[in-house]
Amino acid sequence: MSKPTTARPLNVLQLTDPHLMASADGALLGVNTRDSLAAVIDEVLRNHGQPDLILATGDLTQDASPEAYRYFAEQLQAFDCPSLWIAGNHDDSALLSSIAAESGSDQKQWIQGGWQFVMLDSSVHSKVYGELSADELSFLDRALSEQPEMPAVVSLHHHPVDIGSDWMEKIGLKNRDAFWQVIDRHPQVRVVLWGHIHQELEQQRNGACLLATPSTCIQFATGSSDFAVEPLAPGYRWLELDPSGCFKTEVRRAASFEFDLDEKSTGY
Numbered sequence: 020m021s022k023p024t025t026a027r028p029l030n031v032l033q034l035t036d037p038h039l040m041a042s043a044d045g046a047l048l049g050v051n052t053r054d055s056l057a058a059v060i061d062e063v064l065r066n067h068g069q070p071d072l073i074l075a076t077g078d079l080t081q082d083a084s085p086e087a088y089r090y091f092a093e094q095l096q097a098f099d100c101p102s103l104w105i106a107g108n109h110d111d112s113a114l115l116s117s118i119a120a121e122s123g124s125d126q127k128q129w130i131q132g133g134w135q136f137v138m139l140d141s142s143v144h145s146k147v148y149g150e151l152s153a154d155e156l157s158f159l160d161r162a163l164s165e166q167p168e169m170p171a172v173v174s175l176h177h178h179p180v181d182i183g184s185d186w187m188e189k190i191g192l193k194n195r196d197a198f199w200q201v202i203d204r205h206p207q208v209r210v211v212l213w214g215h216i217h218q219e220l221e222q223q224r225n226g227a228c229l230l231a232t233p234s235t236c237i238q239f240a241t242g243s244s245d246f247a248v249e250p251l252a253p254g255y256r257w258l259e260l261d262p263s264g265c266f267k268t269e270v271r272r273a274a275s276f277e278f279d280l281d282e283k284s285t286g287y
């Protein structure tokens with residue numbers, strides 16, 4: 020699937036880890052996840068306006084309920100653009116895909132604005148860690164081989180690098196070496212993008228920019244050896260992608276969103 024190239028940079032919004040629930044009262048560590056997502060969407064529209072494409076990088080729901088996925092789809096109607104969804108550890112990958120398909124958001128390979136977007140499912144049923152299946156790795160290799168000259172963004176849910184946090188090291192992408200072996204064969208990959216870690220991160224690797232993004236609800240404490248949260252506001256990432264392969268990106272937060280985070284929690 021593809022949309023035509025635009026003369027200006029392509030504006031891409033990443034929303035990640037909204038952890039929505041069937042109930043309107045659904046809260047994670049004291050934060051109502053519907054309210055925090057609404058605050059983030061308001062912030063996007065106020066700061067950046069309409070994106071050209073949305074990447075939703077997993078943990079779209081906390082309870083894997085059809086109601087929560089449909090609520091997410093309804094909230095995205097604030098935007099007049101396509102969106103692409105992938106699953107996280109809290110999602111039901113099959114259910115997510117079937118509901119995403121209702122709005123064409125189940126596409127795994129997408130070309131728009133002179134860039135290719137590859138969406139990978141790193142979720143493993145009933146596990147918190149991630150792993151890319153042999154089929155998923157083959158798909159990644161094939162998609163990148165089809166467009167060797169086109170800059171690419173590869174998205175997945177789980178972190179494929181060490182982020183300096185002991186408890187999260189055990190729940191990252193298990194077969195990260197196999198992932199990087201594929202990426203290293205395709206130097207047009209400019210960005211690798213993920214969620215899961217509920218915090219902002221930026222690293223460089225062999226010419227690719229590795230980016231993680233705050234959740235639209237609660238934030239995990241950076242560098243913590245054990246599970247810990249910190250009272251940072253919910254946020255999102257904005258990317259401006261030029262067809263030349265150059266890009267700009269920033270994280271913004273809904274700073275005026277008021278919440279009462281349970282900071283003593285030992286899990287989520």
Ligand SMILES: [Fe+2]
Pocket residue numbers: 036038077078107215216217234
């Ligand atoms: Fe999450």
